[in-house]
Amino acid sequence: MKYYNAYDKLQDSISRSGSMLCVGLDSDISKLPVGFEKSINGLLEFNKSIIKATSQVAAAYKINFAFYEQYGSDGFDLLKNTFEIIPENIFTIADAKRGDIGNTSLAYARSVFDFFEADSVTINPYMGFDSIEPFLEYKNKFVFLLALTSNKGSYDFQRLDVAGRPLYQHIVEKTLKNYSNKNIGFVVGATHPDELAALRRVAEDSCFLIPGVGAQGADVDAVTTANNKKLALINVSRAIIYPETQNSYKTFEDLVQDAAVSYWEKMRL
Amino acid sequence: MKYYNAYDKLQDSISRSGSMLCVGLDSDISKLPVGFEKSINGLLEFNKSIIKATSQVAAAYKINFAFYEQYGSDGFDLLKNTFEIIPENIFTIADAKRGDIGNTSLAYARSVFDFFEADSVTINPYMGFDSIEPFLEYKNKFVFLLALTSNKGSYDFQRLDVAGRPLYQHIVEKTLKNYSNKNIGFVVGATHPDELAALRRVAEDSCFLIPGVGAQGADVDAVTTANNKKLALINVSRAIIYPETQNSYKTFEDLVQDAAVSYWEKMRL
Numbered sequence: 001m002k003y004y005n006a007y008d009k010l011q012d013s014i015s016r017s018g019s020m021l022c023v024g025l026d027s028d029i030s031k032l033p034v035g036f037e038k039s040i041n042g043l044l045e046f047n048k049s050i051i052k053a054t055s056q057v058a059a060a061y062k063i064n065f066a067f068y069e070q071y072g073s074d075g076f077d078l079l080k081n082t083f084e085i086i087p088e089n090i091f092t093i094a095d096a097k098r099g100d101i102g103n104t105s106l107a108y109a110r111s112v113f114d115f116f117e118a119d120s121v122t123i124n125p126y127m128g129f130d131s132i133e134p135f136l137e138y139k140n141k142f143v144f145l146l147a148l149t150s151n152k153g154s155y156d157f158q159r160l161d162v163a164g165r166p167l168y169q170h171i172v173e174k175t176l177k178n179y180s181n182k183n184i185g186f187v188v189g190a191t192h193p194d195e196l197a198a199l200r201r202v203a204e205d206s207c208f209l210i211p212g213v214g215a216q217g218a219d220v221d222a223v224t225t226a227n228n229k230k231l232a233l234i235n236v237s238r239a240i241i242y243p244e245t246q247n248s249y250k251t252f253e254d255l256v257q258d259a260a261v262s263y264w265e266k267m268r269l
Numbered sequence: 270m271k272y273y274n275a276y277d278k279l280q281d282s283i284s285r286s287g288s289m290l291c292v293g294l295d296s297d298i299s300k301l302p303v304g305f306e307k308s309i310n311g312l313l314e315f316n317k318s319i320i321k322a323t324s325q326v327a328a329a330y331k332i333n334f335a336f337y338e339q340y341g342s343d344g345f346d347l348l349k350n351t352f353e354i355i356p357e358n359i360f361t362i363a364d365a366k367r368g369d370i371g372n373t374s375l376a377y378a379r380s381v382f383d384f385f386e387a388d389s390v391t392i393n394p395y396m397g398f399d400s401i402e403p404f405l406e407y408k409n410k411f412v413f414l415l416a417l418t419s420n421k422g423s424y425d426f427q428r429l430d431v432a433g434r435p436l437y438q439h440i441v442e443k444t445l446k447n448y449s450n451k452n453i454g455f456v457v458g459a460t461h462p463d464e465l466a467a468l469r470r471v472a473e474d475s476c477f478l479i480p481g482v483g484a485q486g487a488d489v490d491a492v493t494t495a496n497n498k499k500l501a502l503i504n505v506s507r508a509i510i511y512p513e514t515q516n517s518y519k520t521f522e523d524l525v526q527d528a529a530v531s532y533w534e535k536m537r538l
Contacts, residue, residue: 026373066369066376072349072384076342099393100335100366101420101485104295107335115341124368126395126415128422146395151370153397157440162429167436171426216370 006091006119006142007183010060010207013091014231017059019267020224022093022209023260024062024237025050025082029071031242033252040074047082050241053256057264060091060233062209063118083116093209093233094118097146099131106134113138120144122187122209125171129178142183142207147172147199150189150212166195172203185209190218190234197226208232213263214239220266229269236263275360275388275411276452279329279476282360283500286328288536289493291362291478292529293331293506294319294351298340300511302521309343316351319510322525326533329360329502331478332387352385362478362502363387366415368400375403382407389413391456391478394440398447411452411476416441416468419458419481435464441472454478459487459503466495477501482532483508489535498538505532 014020027043027050036042036049051061063082068075086092094112098121099105112121113135120142123132135143148158148168158168165173172186186203188196190212199208208227212218215238223234240263243255250258283289296312296319305311305318320330332351337344355361363381367390368374381390382404389411392401404412417427417437427437434442441455455472457465459481468477477496481487484507492503509532512524519527 028376064369064373064376066367066373066380069345069380070376070384072380073342073345075380076338076345080341097369097393097396098335098366100333101418101422104333104335107297107333107339111335111338111341111344115339124366124393124395126393126426127366127418127420128425128427130420130422132422149370149396151396151399153370153399153401156397156443157395157436158397160431160436160439162431162436167426167429167431170429174425 005140009089009119010091010142013089014059014233014269016089017057017264018269019057019059019264020232020234020269021058021260021264021267022060022062022233022235023050023054023058023240024064024095024211024235026064026067026237026241028067033245035252040071040078043078044081048085049253050256051085053253054240054260055087055090057260058090060093061086062093062095062235062237064237065094065096080116083118092119093144094121097122097124099124099127101127102130102134105131109135109138113141122146125175136179136181136184139183142185144185144187144209145171145175147186148188148192148195150191150216150218154189154192169199169202172199176203176206187211190223191216193219193222193226196223197228200226200228200230204230206231209235211235220263224267234267274409278358278388279360279411280500282358283328283502283538285358286326287538288326288328288533289501289503289538290327290529290533290536291329291331291502291504292319292323292327292509293333293364293480293504295333295336295506295510297336302511302514304521309340309347312347313350317354318522319525320354322522323509323529324356324359326529327359329362330355331362331364331504331506333506334363334365349385352387361388362413363390366391366393368393368396370396371399371403374400378404378407382410391415394444405448405450405453408452411454413454413456413478414440414444416455417457417461417464419460419485419487423458423461438468438471441468445472445475456480459492460485462488462491462495465492466497469495469497469499473499475500478504480504489532493536503536
């Protein structure tokens with residue numbers, strides 16, 4: 001089934017999977033488990049295995065462009081192939097953190113939406129609304145603006161006080177004031193559950209993309225409580241795609257599936 | 270000559286060319302002039318012509334990744350080929366506006382520095398210092414952090430008041446306080462000459478990458494006055510690579526060279 005609008009696909013994908021689980025494909029040759037060729041082809045086989053093991057429970061796949069771009073043009077081919085092997089009813093996120101002046105953002109939008117055919121993209125809002133608008137012009141697509149990210153560096157600038165509120169809150173409020181567009185969501189790190197709960201009161205109906213669970217150490221229960229059952233995707237990358245394989249007679253795909261199912265259960269609707 | 274450090278290459282490249290002129294390769298199939306095939310190969314031939322026509326006067330080339338990424342993997346091949354045809358003593362800027370959490374920024378750094386072998390990259394600082402550090406780990410390379418960009422959207426967030434100073438100034442000050450690294454510069458739009466002059470007082474010795482002259486309408490003389498003869502690259506893209514060709518018997522390369530020389534004269538050291 002082809003979806004006209006990514007927002008509808010997002011909602012259906014979450015309903016069908018029954019949870020907010022987003023699986024992040026941060027695929028890296030240096031971390032490939034035994035049994036996969038240490039090559040671009042090996043990475044594609046790895047991605048196929050991950051998708052096969054998780055497609056019953058994943059509401060979305062987040063493809064982290066950096067991990068592919070490090071291999072240059074072959075990596076860009078792999079990115080394209082990876083988007084192609086994702087089942088077409090599962091929501092996809094081009095995690096590319098793009099954003100530039102208008103005519104340049106338009107070229108980035110063409111890349112992620114026309115070439116890769118991603119359903120959504122992550123955008124860095126620092127350059128302002130005219131850097132975001134070329135992405136919004138794709139009215140059947142979805143954009144996630146960075147608000148409060150999951151890393152330690154989120155304390156450097158994102159929380160600076162602007163007229164009594166942190167900068168990231170200002171970005172969310174001004175965006176919601178400027179656009180009634182339901183196809184705009186926000187990235188809010190799972191590592192900040194209190195701030196996530198507060199931001200939910202500002203942006204009740206917006207979809208939040210919540211990274212930071214798993215290798216980054218955020219607590220899933222704190223996140224789901226803070227999110228208060230609102231529309232969200234909670235991303236797990238490394239803790240699912242690189243499961244602990246020692247002392248186990250299970251196959252790699254079974255271990256990935258076990259990890260994904262355990263997160264799925266904690267993130268059920 | 271192979272340079273060990275991009276900072277030295279930057280200074281030599283500016284000295285040799287005798288000006289601060291940076292030529293932006295925002296190459297786009299839809300804008301190719303008559304005589305070039307409307308294809309990826311045509312774009313490479315176009316870039317060769319631009320470089321041939323400008324290499325005597327250009328202190329640097331800025332390659333805008335978005336324009337290449339819009340063509341997918343073929344575009345990434347073209348990016349690589351474009352870096353390869355730039356004379357090795359001319360400073361190169363991967364204008365990619367990257368930045369993400371640590372392990373992801375490391376993968377982006379590998380892409381721009383190891384795969385493309387760019388001398389420098391533009392970074393969006395919104396995610397904080399741990400998103401910038403993987404790029405700084407390449408101690409022989411150079412990074413430009415976005416401060417005040419040339420577009421209208423720079424009024425949306427970059428100028429927000431933080432403790433009496435605009436956010437962009439806070440970013441510059443905090444960066445200079447954290448790092449004594451001379452391999453960090455800042456992007457400051459030519460469209461804001463007063464703010465550029467003020468920022469020069471905060472970051473006297475930092476290299477500024479100054480976009481916005483030409484199609485974006487900034488006044489070159491106002492910019493060079495504001496910059497006060499400090500280390501800088503002033504970028505011109507469209508006004509050089511897409512010169513007015515009507516009513517002229519000159520070749521495309523001569524027209525490009527004429528445009529580049531006219532900017533070179535205004536940006537002489």
